[in-house]
Amino acid sequence: MSLKKNLNEEQEKAVTHTSGPALVLAGAGSGKTRVITYRIVYLLEQKDVKPYNILAVTFTNKAADEMKERLYSLVRRSTKGIWMGTFHSICARLLREFASCTTYSRNFIIYDTQDQHNLIKNIIRDSDIGEKTLDFYYVHRTISNLKNRLIDEYEFKPYNYKTELIKNIYQEYQTRLKENDAMDFDDLLFNFYTLLDSNTEIRKNLNDRFKYKLVDEYQDTNPSQYQILKKLSERYKDVFVVGDDDQSIYGFRGADINNILDFEDDFPNSKVYKLERNYRSTKRILEVASTVVKNNRLRKGKTLWTKEEEGEKITLFSAFSEKEEAAKLIKLLKKELGKYNKKDILIAYRTNAQSRAIEDALLKEEIPYVIVGGVKFYQRKEIKDILSYVKFIVNKKDTVSFFRILNTPRRGIGKITREKTEMKAKEENISLWEASCKLAGQEQPIADFVNLIKSLEEIKRIDELIVAIVEKTGYVDILKETDTIESESRIENIQELLSAAYEFTENSEKYSPEEYLTEVGLKTDIDSWSRTDSVNLMTLHNTKGLEFDVVFIVGIGEGLLPHYRSIKEGNTEEERRLFYVGITRARKKLFLSYFLTHGAGWGSTRSILPSSFLKELPPGAIENLEDYTPGGNEKKQYILRDNKNDSKWVNHPIFGRGEILDVVDGDKLLISFNGTTKKIKRRFFDERS
DNA sequence: CCCACTTTTCTTTTT
């Protein structure tokens, strides 16, 4: 296979990097993933590297799957044995492999965010600290941040009363996780790091195994991932990382942009390659993206260029409300549907809740769409219920799943019986499951439960197991009896779970419940997303690594993008990068929009200013549709009457609430805003009903 | 113990 034919000069240089650490600074659309893929091909074919000596870390499981497929089509020989996946999934696999050297079992379970929250809530409730004094959300975030920085529950130095309490909760949290043989997401990294750090033999073993290490999206790695990488490269320094500092958007998850900014200091004698040619977007789109991101201080700086055509201008429009924004979007979208396929169109927003208005509008127009994210599939109640059975069967120490399934669906085990079981377990110092088995003689419902679990235990294939759970518990039958729209969609979800399980067993040699759980526990929505004949909706975070012909970014208002919480935390630069990521997803055409009022609960509205990022756009590349309204009239919409009557009050996006004092020169209004008066053209008003 | 009704809680982005 010829590398030269498929790569440009910059890419080829990076791909054929000889040895030692390398940093590839790759701009958006410059063939980042391509470089990693071809680098692996190069190692296999020209350097005779064995597949099992390669470790490739991707940002999502989906990216790993795609890379595997691409590799398979590029090299004739088998690529089996290459370690490929996210940091989390690779650590999980290795922790199972070396379980005997840890304090966990091979079958430890992985707690999702919900489980983690519940656990912390319970700890706070059980302690004598008032629930009101400590916010579980804040506690969780603090613990997570500590773990990301590899600070354990004993090392942590409290610096005031509150952190003193958090330290106690942190300790109890870890104790309970261990009791349940469970790890949270951060533990996967932390515990694996600890294993590497404390066990010389394993460290040596893995250093020899993973001779060549490749990491995609390096700008979004956190300190613990960085330390793992360091530990794995003590013997062989072949660390090949690819990333773009301008696309670092996971700071909230502990990702540290300094990992990429300081790479050259962290890994001495490294080589840096820059990829600056963009193959994706038009000149216009690239110009807008570069102009925006230039306002960031914290960046390495690179200049993207393209041989693509100039392209259409970027369209900017505004609306009074979220609903109106959606309506306008649909109108523009319909025009694009004549030129592009639905699957190549993206609608992106900052927060999941924003999908609602767009969805309603698409539904009304009967335009097919898919949503990525939101209420995640594996977080849904019915899915978690059924998977809790699987979890408990795999791991009897998992008390969280135990309590979840004990009386789900209803089998007559209430508070009294549950407490009886808990008492028994405590008295005899046995597990809840053992206590249940002992009580089965006295309590019929418990006996039913124990028998159910015992019969399910016999089943070794995950697809058959799930079918059996659904049948033997009568879960679907009960839903059928309820017969509401909600129960119907729950049944559909269960069916989807079933077909996903079938697929899992079909496409691999893996079929055990244990293997299935590892995969599912780390599965995200984007992992199961595929391009269908539908318009795509997702958060800006989820668009990372994807590209579309037409991109709409909606809701670009101050407080939304940048989000007010980020502004408060002084993280505007990361928000700007998020905006940049969104812009650079577009190949041909980009639409930007914002709305000026927003529901703020109990029926009131709050006005929103256009995002400060919009002021950074280069005017020459923008076509402003301020005058565009659904009715086709030419009225501007910066100011709006705030109720149905002929009110004298208006809301202005910049000046706020004002009172109309007079009409001057026929077409101008004299308005008083909090002391100052301004003359504004009547055309600004929207005469809606 | 269960069902139906009332009250409280939502927390930006996600592995």
Place this chain on the structure above:
DNA sequence: GAAAAGTGGG
């Protein structure tokens, strides 16, 4: 303004 959690009568 929806979903989870709490409450009280059957």
